[in-house]
Ligand SMILES: Nc1ncnc2c1ncn2[C@@H]1O[C@H](COP(=O)(O)OP(=O)(O)OP(=O)(O)O)[C@@H](O)[C@H]1O
């Protein structure tokens with residue numbers, strides 16, 4: 324296994340993302356390695372969320388947005404004419420910054436996504452498996468019929484992760500998944516991510532440098548550059564290199580807290 | 584404290600003086616709001632009082648014929664069988680047969696027979712009526728006046744709102760007229776209006792909020808919908824007359840479905856006209872309700888690979904439903920109370936047959952009220968007041984039903 328060349332899942336080529344005329348992200352070229360955790364870091368407003376949402380075409384819901392360049396998933400352009408965004412989102416799941424469970428029961432939160440995607444297996448089984456994978460099963464197994472809104476914020480976020488796992492995506496995108504949580508819940512989510520990377524490729528946006536250093540294998544550093552103040556990726560490498568031996572002076576300033 | 588800005592803030596006594604001034608203006612505004620509330624409550628009370636004032640009070644009435652002409656038994660001791668035989672022997676054979684055909688005389692209730700007796704044989708004749716306030720404040724004077732002016736008349740304190748009033752059809756005599764036909768007409772009307780406007784309005788709102796791209800065309804449509812909500816109701820009446828009564832007559836009269844001898848002035852035409860009238864109201868309310876569904880919910884749904892339709896059907900609609908139903912409550916109240924469009928599309932002014940289907944002729948409560956208030960005899964004003972109370976009660980109970988329905992759908996997060 325160790326000697327196999329890294330398998331790339333998502334590859335971007337000269338990816339730029341616009342909101343109307345505003346160039347939010349320019350010229351991103353990166354390779355996301357399979358079954359690894361890639362962190363995207365950078366100051367506020369540099370386009371991290373924009374980039375992340377481009378990966379599963381959630382930006383489609385901003386009518387003014389459009390992309391140039393390519394995002395390839397196993398060589399297939401996600402913005403190609405023959406690609407249905409619904410299918411993209413089925414393969415690339417997303418966990419949002421604020422926990423947003425459905426106003427339904429815990430059970431239904433997991434089951435709904437699977438059902439609409441045509442899941443034919445044993446639903447009870449799937450719900451249990453997903454909750455176990457999200458390290459939530461023991462806490463909720465006795466109240467599956469209760470509203471998801473009765474859970475704590477940290478539990479809700481793990482439920483959202485379980486909901487994403489339930490549709491068996493290949494990649495899971497996480498946009499600051501722990502920013503609304505306390506340190507203990509944050510730690511649980513981080514442990515969970517380590518578990519999940521056995522099976523899934525994870526891309527996480529975070530403002531927390533320790534978190535990026537703790538959980539990720541690769542780190543993409545983004546920064547606002549140029550006169551147009553649009554975001555771009557200034558450095559991408561193994562996490563330990565970014566934090567111990569960054570090539571770019573701006574990265575060094577940022578990760579050591581000397582930025583700004 | 585050597586920050587230069589600190590000197591610009593009042594300190595100590597001057598701060599307290601400024602604070603007191605702030606409190607003074609605050610309590611002044613509070614008074615203004617309180618008096619606004621009081622004025623509102625007062626006007627509402629006045630309204631209710633005026634209505635009640637007309638619907639209850641003393642009446643002086645005579646019988647054209649003396650009860651002793653028909654029977655020696657005192658009026659209040661007449662039994663059912665006795666009433667039946669009195670009616671049979673004193674009404675003309677044709678009239679009795681007609682009544683018997685409407686509903687077999689033998690199976691009629693005592694109250695029913697008694698009112699027939701009063702209406703057909705004794706022929707009650709109302710001399711004068713007094714308002715509720717007068718009846719309470721000047722009871723002695725009224726009694727004196729009545730014995731003086733109408734020595735043969737009986738005086739009684741009457742509620743014009745009786746079970747009889749609710750269950751009787753229209754009559755040319757105020758004492759025997761009722762609102763059954765009008766209540767049924769109003770219910771048919773509102774039912775048809777909501778049945779038409781709720782699905783259409785909700786559909787339009789869904790399209791506008793969830794599907795339509797935000798361009799100049801949607802802006803124009805939106806502005807028009809907002810303005811339509813303010814168009815005077817008589818205009819909708821004209822529209823209904825042109826479209827439903829005239830243009831679509833074969834459909835709205837039921838001729839296309841084999842109903843014969845009917846024209847377009849049916850409860851269906853009127854209901855659809857009312858539906859058009861409340862449509863903008865329902866669209867706007869449904870839009871607001873859909874807007875209030877948080878975007879995070881839509882994102883969650885799309886995030887697990889839902890299509891737009893699945894997102895709308897499973898998440899947006901269920902969560903907007905309470906708000907949509909609130910809009911339909913408003914629409915319901917509006918449809919129940921509107922009069923002008925009904926006059927234009929041709930509600931019947933005198934009809935004693937209950938509406939039996941969408942192609943029936945009909946009348947409605949507001950029409951009935953309007954009719955009775957225009958009559959010269961004061962007893963018609965009294966039953967108009969009683970019908971207003973009926974209308975208000977109907978309004979409140981329909982609203983209560985809709986609110987109960989809404990609360991059932993309200994999500995318990
Ligand atoms: N829906 C939108 N419409 C227009 N501009 C947008 C939209 N969303 C984001 N932007 C702009 O794109 C740029 C990047 O925003 P983005 O949310 O991707 O930043 P971010 O790096 O995630 O910031 P943060 O760390 O604060 O979350 C910002 O200048 C922002 O104003």
Ligand SMILES: [Mg+2]
Nearest residue numbers: 371372373498
């Ligand atoms: Mg962001």
